Every structure is written in structure tokens, then in C-alpha cells.
Amino acid sequence: MITPIDYFMGLSAVIFAIGVAGMLVRRNVIVMFMSIELMLNAVNLAFVALGRRVGSMDGQVIVFFVMTVAAAEAAVGLAIIISLYRGRETLNADELNLLRW
Amino acid sequence: MTQHFPALGLILLFPALGVIFNLFWGNRAGRGVVNFVAPTMIFLSFAVALWGLVELLLMPAGTVLEFTLWRWIEAGSFHTDIALRFDALSAVMVLVVSGVGAFIHVYSIGYMAHDEDYARFFMYMNLFEFSMLVLVLADNLLLMFVGWEGVGLCSYLLVAFWYTNPEFAYNGRKAFIVNRVGDAGFVLGILTIVTTLGAHGVWTLTFVGMRAHAGLLEPVAAAAGLLLFLGATGKSAQIPLYVWLPDAMVGPTPVSALIHAATMVTAGVYMIARLNFLYTLGPEAMRVVAIIGTLTSFFAATVAIVQPDIKRVLAYSTISQIGYMMLGVGVGAFAAGIFHLMTHAFFKSLLFLCAGSVMHALEGEQDMNRMGGLRRWLPTTWATMLIAALAISGIPPFAGFFSKDLVLESAFVSGNTGLWLIGTITVGLTSFYMFRLIFLTFHGQVRVAPDKVAHIHESPRVMTIPLMVLAVFATIGGFVGLPDGLLWGNAFQRFLTPVVGSGVAHPAEMPGVSVGPMLSLVALIVAATGILLAWIFYIRKPEIPERLEESLRAVYRILIRKYYVDEIYNFIITRPLFWGSREVLSRGVDTFVIDGMVNGTGLTVEESGEGLRKIESGNVQHYALVYLFGALMVAAYYIYLVMR
């Protein structure tokens, strides 16, 4: 039996939510970043599934761009993390609160 | 008929130039130049005024010289011009103001010779002359009010001339503020007239225009008259707004002579005479004017008889004499009131200038109890002051006799016998306090402080010459208004008739004796009695005043404290006003409400900021949590949409 499109969307939603939870719960900023990647992939999955359902290539093109941007974002984000580590000697999100009031 | 006469503008131009010169170049130009320029400007105005008078006399009676400068206000149908009007009444006033004023300027050269601030003084004096001339030359009520306000301002500036003394400054403020109270009434009067005329479509405030439509004003004539008179009581120092004048004596003596004797204080009388058509339509207002004038006259004279300060005696004397003028115009004898105004200008300014001369000799002493026997050192001052005293007491042939006589006669003849009686009694009081002043100052024992005796000297010529000139006028000034039947009769009244009417009609003479000479005789006897009493009290038996003072101590106290009027005003008006301002307005409204709102706004922002900043924890995950909640809500909304 062909899986209905809803299942793909549901899976996407679950993976996204897991990504959100990871983002909020973990203290290590690198793991937080990985959760963000999870979220991005969940959304990619949703796009491709819907594109397939509608029958156009637009979904895939969008995913292509998302991937590209995610790559750029990962590079810059990791560079930030490195310089953060060099400055504060910690990667604990609880301790990285310089913008506090 | 009216005649275009541009030279009228010069009458105003000269003092204005004097003001500008003294304002910008006075200090640099040096004392000599300033001393020359300021009086010369006034003399020039006087010359032009004389020329105007000659023109008027040459032309048929009732001619008016006019000159319009420009259109001042244009508001719909209402318009007013800056326009000057020179008729018989203005002629008299302008000549008095500029003539007497010019000589007082000359006197000031000597009086202010030791003062460093001479440029400012002469600027203010010229400014005053300018304002007063605007007042008397205006052809409409609004422009007259401009001059009215201007002289009030100059009064403040000049009374508080030595402003570094707080008391002087206070008295200056008192003069100005009390004037302003009267001016409020004046403005209301103007508004009454404008609105009444406007209701009938007549939109003008020129005297000519108002007179032409006087019938329309009849219902409000009394009210308008009374409101305008309120302003007059302020300016002319009558009850209830006279309280500023005695305290205004702290100003330089020439100021007292010019402003508080000859000119500004007479503005009220002039205003009533100018608006005679309005007042004749409102007899109730005239009655009030006459009654207040008489009461003021009597009341001020009673206070004057015990005052020790030489200038205060003269101040109360001024109040009293203006009361006479008000009595004159109040009973309908407008020309008589103006006549007394003119003669009063001569002898009162002379009295003040002589007092200034005495003070100059005694280095500022004003207490008559510390004068005495000055006759041998100050002969010219003594002689001129004696002439002035005789004039004010109403002794013929000096000027005061004719003018006072005319006023009192008009009062009697118009049926106000009570007012005549009070006025005659006041004549006695006047001569009494006047000669008390003469005797205390110039005769008897020398009570001058010993260190000052050596420096007593007669004033320089620049001061004594104006004294002599004014003394001449005080002597012959009355001759323009002789009683009917004597030589050329009352030329003054005839001159003014086209403007102010023919005065009070004479009744048929009583059988066997004529009323006029009878009244004059009565007045003369009363005056002579006053002089005699003064002589007894202060020359023959000087112990009498002290004995009287002791036995009538309560009466004496009331008199010397001026009936406690200042204290009463302070209690009823000043203190509640200050209390209200301080507690209600300053503390309540200003500090509490307004400042509270402003400060409260700031405080609110500050405190809410303090509270709200806790949101910024710096923890990225907190922010993400907030995002999540937002996302949840959006998702919930979409579900809601989908479920429908």
C-alpha cells in the first residue's frame, strides 16, 4: 500500500519537534547546533513529500537551496562557536549569557 | 470742521527720538549731550503744540486739527487708525504736558547731576512724555488706551528707578499692579462700548464716531462710564485705587512732579472730559464720579494734616486735588475740572520741585520734623513754594483761586449742596496742611541734624529757574478763567465749549445778592481760617499740636496710619491672593498635578523598564522557548482554521 502523504508530514513534524526539544534541553552548543540541523532536515522532508504529491519540481529546488544555505550556516556557525570557545573557554550555553541585562 | 495738520506727528516724533537717542547713545554721548537733548525734545514738542494752538485760535471755533498716520487694526467691519486729534481739549492737555514737562526736564538736569544713570532716567522721562502725548492726542479710545498703558509702564519704570533698593522696587510694582487693576475695568468699559455699538452695526471707537452714535450707547452709558471710571480711579489715584501714590514717592522728585502731579494722574480726568457725551447719557455714573471725587478729596486731606514726610503730604494733596477735578467733571462742569487740572499742574509740580530743592539742600532729608528755619538759606525755594502754597489754598490772585472756585460753584449750582459743603471744608483742610508744611519747613526753630546744617545751600540755577517759571504760571495761570462779568470772563470755558459743552448753567440769581461772589467769599474765609490755624499751631504755640495729639490719641493714630487702608487691603486682598497662589496653584496644581504627571511619566517608564529587563536573560534557550510558544500558538490557530 502506498503511504499517504500525511504520514510523511507526520514524520516530518515529529523529527522537527525532536529537534526543538534538543535545542531547548541540551547545554552543549554544538549539540544545539545539531538539533538545528535536524529541524532543517525535517522541513526538507516535508518539502520533498509535498512536491512529490503535487507533481512539480519546485519542492526539490527549494530543498536544494535550503541545503546550500544550511551548509553556509553550518560553516559560519561553527566558526562562531570556535571563537566563542577561544574567548570564554566554555561551550556551556548556560554560561554564555553576556547579553544578560 | 477738521483740518489736516501733519505737524501733529512732530509732537510725538520728538520725544520718540529722544527715547531712541538716550537708549542707544545716551551713555556714550556723555552727560552734557544727554542733558541738552532730552529737554530740547520736549521743548520742540511744546513749540509745535503752540503752533497748533495758534492755528486753532485763528480758525473758527470748533475746528479740529487731525493727522492720520496709518491704519492700525482691520478686523472685518471694525477698523482703527493711528490718528491724532488736536482740538481745544487736546490743546490744553498737550500744552500742559509738554510745557510743564519741559521745565521739569530742565530741573532734572540739576537734580540728577550726581546720579550715574542719567541716560536711563532721561530715556524713561522722554518715553513717558511720548506715552502721555499719545494718550491726549489719540482720536480713538483704543489708541488712548495704548497711551494709558504706556504711562502706567513709565510710572513703574520711574518710581522704581533706583531699583537696587528692594523697597523702592516693591513700590514700583505696587504702582503698576494697582494701575492694572483699574485698567481691567477700563478694558471692560471699552468692550462694553464696542459690543453695544457693534450690535447696531457701528464698528468704531473714534471719539467722533462714538459721539455721533451716542444715542445707541444710552442703555449701557452708566455701566461703561463706571467701568472706565474704575480705570480712572487707578490712574488718577482716587478711592479705592489710590494706595499706590503715596508709596510712589520713593521715586526721584522730578518724577513725582511730572507724573504724579501734573500729567499721568490727570489722565483719568481727561478721559472723562473727553467722553463727556457718554457720561452725560449716564447720570448715575456721573453721580458716582462726583461722590467718589469729593470723598477722596476730603479723606486724603484729613490724612495729609498729620504726615511728617514732606513728599507724602504732597502726595495726599495730589489725591485730594484730583478729587476736586473729579467733582468738577462729575457734576457736569467738564471745563471747570480741566481748568483745575491745568492750574494744579502748575502749582503742584512747583510744590514738588521745591520739595526736591529742599531735599537736595538737606542731602535727602524728607522728615519735616527735622527741618525748620530754612528760609534764610533757601530764599528762592521759599518764595516760590509760598506762591504755590497760596495758589493751592485758593487765595486770589493766584491760579488756584479761580479754578477751585469754579469747581465749587458748579457743584453748588448744580444742586449738589452736600458735595459743595464737603468740598469747602476740604479747602480749609488744604490750606491748613499746606501752610503747616511751609511753616514746619521754612520757619521756626532749626531742627535740622547738625551735620547737615553746614551743607545747606540753595539749588543751582538750572533748578531754580524752572521754579521761577512755574511760579509765574501759578500766579497768572488762573486769569484765563475769570468769573463771568469780570474783564474777559471765562475765556477758558468758552475755548473748550465746542468739545465739552457749556458747563453747569447758572440759576437765576437770588434776590439782592449774587451767588457766585458769595460762594467765593465763603471759600476765601475758610481758606484764610486754615492758614491762620496753621500759623497758630506751628508758629505761635507749637505745643498745641503735641497736646492735641495726646488727647486725641486714637484719632491721631488712625490718621497717621492712613485709616489702615493699606493694612486692610493687605488682609482682604493681598494675603488671600498670595495664599491661593502659593498653596493651591503652586503646590497643588503646579507641583502636584503638572510636575507629577511629567515626573510620573518618567518614573513609570523607568520602573517598567526595570521590571521588563529581567526578560533578557542572555540565555539563548530561553529565547528559543519563547519562540516555541509563539509557534505553538500559530499552529493552534491553524488547527482552529482547519477544524472549522
Add this chain to the structure above:
Amino acid sequence: MPLWLFIFLAVIAICGAFGVILQRNPVHCLLALALTLIDVGVLFVGLGAETLGFLQIIIYVGAIMVLFLFVIWLLNLQIEPAPNAHLALKFFGSIGAAALAAELSVFFFNAQPVSGVATIPGTYGSVESLARMLFSDYLVAFEVTSILLLAAVAGAIALARRMTGAALTRTPVEGEGVVRARESGS
């Protein structure tokens, strides 16, 4: 795609995702993430987007995950201790995430279905069709993205390079960088 295959792949994906957020050792998290991403790549291929699937594996897993790994090794990360602060945040965060999942699922399952069965062209998902779209309809985005990549490269290098010279010898002053509000905070 047959349902049994989907279920199988979905379970792997969810297990991997949980592994990402629950493992203590960051390297284990990374490995779990790699598993999940490969799984998603397979899902892509199963949905007909072959190009994307392979691209996902090549780029995401092959490049980005390796980059993550390098950074973890570079910074010598240790095992993260148990959470002992901001517990409320973590609690509510988890609840919120679960709620989000629930909401989204409800939404998707109740949304209006797309009408009709779309015809799938034979070249669906091929490199050629993807390229055709990129270079015609989405050309501007394509070019901008390339500039974005350039900027990212430059930014990453600028952020992460070691300071030399004066910046190197500069010792951080005590309290430097701390926002002054810390003292005034009540």
C-alpha cells in the same frame, strides 16, 4: 513507497533523532545525526527525488557532519554533565516540543487533501530536470546563493582565525567584555 518500507525508515529516523538529543558524548550525538540524515536521504530517493537524496548524503553527511566532527575534535569536547540548572526551562521545553509535534500532526492529518492524483513525469527527480529548474525559474536565487556561499566562506575564515601579532599578546583585562549592567542588577 510501500508502507512497510516507510515505517522501517521512519523508526530508524526517530530513533536517530532521539539519539541526537539524548546522548551525552557529543561524538555519539554526531553519529546518531549522521544516521538520521542518511535515513532522510533514503526517504528522498524513495519519494522520487534521486538527485536530492544523493546530494543530501554527499553534502550533508559527507561535508557538514565531517565539519562538525572536526570542530568537536578541535575543541576537545568532554562529556556533558547532567543538567543541574534551568530545570524549568528544560521541562517546559520538552513539553512544548511534544505539544508542537502533536499540534502539527493534528493539523496535517486534518488538512484538506490535495485534489486529484498528480501525474509524475518520467524525468521527475533527475539531475536534468533539477538543473533545468535551477537555471531558468530560480536563476536569481541560484546566483545569490553562490554569493552567499562566498560570503560564508569569508566570514567563517574571519571569525575563526587565530589572532597574530598585537591581538595575540593582548591579555584580556579582568572583567573585560562583561556588561556593566551586571553590577547594577538587583
